[in-house]
Amino acid sequence: MKAKGFIHKYGNNVDTDVIIPARYLNIAEKKELAAHCMEDIDPGFIEAVKPGDIMVGGQNFGCGSSREHAPMVILESGISCVIAGSFARIFYRNAINIGLPILECPEASARIDAGDEVAIDFDTGLITNLTKSESYTAEPFPPFIKEIIQAGGLLASIKQKFS
Numbered sequence: 001m002k003a004k005g006f007i008h009k010y011g012n013n014v015d016t017d018v019i020i021p022a023r024y025l026n027i028a029e030k031k032e033l034a035a036h037c038m039e040d041i042d043p044g045f046i047e048a049v050k051p052g053d054i055m056v057g058g059q060n061f062g063c064g065s066s067r068e069h070a071p072m073v074i075l076e077s078g079i080s081c082v083i084a085g086s087f088a089r090i091f092y093r094n095a096i097n098i099g100l101p102i103l104e105c106p107e108a109s110a111r112i113d114a115g116d117e118v119a120i121d122f123d124t125g126l127i128t129n130l131t132k133s134e135s136y137t138a139e140p141f142p143p144f145i146k147e148i149i150q151a152g153g154l155l156a157s158i159k160q161k162f163s
Helices: 030-034 069-076 089-098 106-111 143-151 154-161
Strands: 002-009 054-057 081-084 102-104 117-121 126-129 134-137
Touching: 030 069, 054 106, 069 089, 081 106, 081 117, 089 102, 089 143, 089 154, 106 126, 106 134, 143 154
Parallel strands: 002 054, 054 081, 081 102
Antiparallel strands: 002 117, 117 126, 126 134
16 A cells, blocks of 8 residues: 655644534535535645645644544545644544544654655555655554555445455
8 A cells, every 4th residue: 555645734733623623514425524624724725635645743633522524524635644743542543444544653744844745655654755855664554454444444344354
């Protein structure tokens, strides 16, 4: 598994209410809901994001409420991976459950800047900043998490195993 894209960068303590404001949670259609991703801290995000782009956050990314809408709208917006210094525990699990690849790497979080082009090898955990010619190492996914992500999330993985 690999990803390559341009960076959309945010700071520490990006909470789920910022990722997808609660006022939109009555929207059932994923694409329509994702149109509001990050709008309170980055109103131009949806117009700027391209399929495959990568999001970078600081420490405690995804803190706040336990809504699974947050990783879902990030994935639906076109983001192929989120890299952060650390993730809130419930966000981490929700991201894996919906098939959004996420990597904890404090060095990458600190060194990568908005607009940099980055390539990721999920098998090795290698994150390469193509803009700065730097590399950082995250812990690669264990096989069971890799299977869940490749299947498109936990439910898809279970369906795949039993079909």
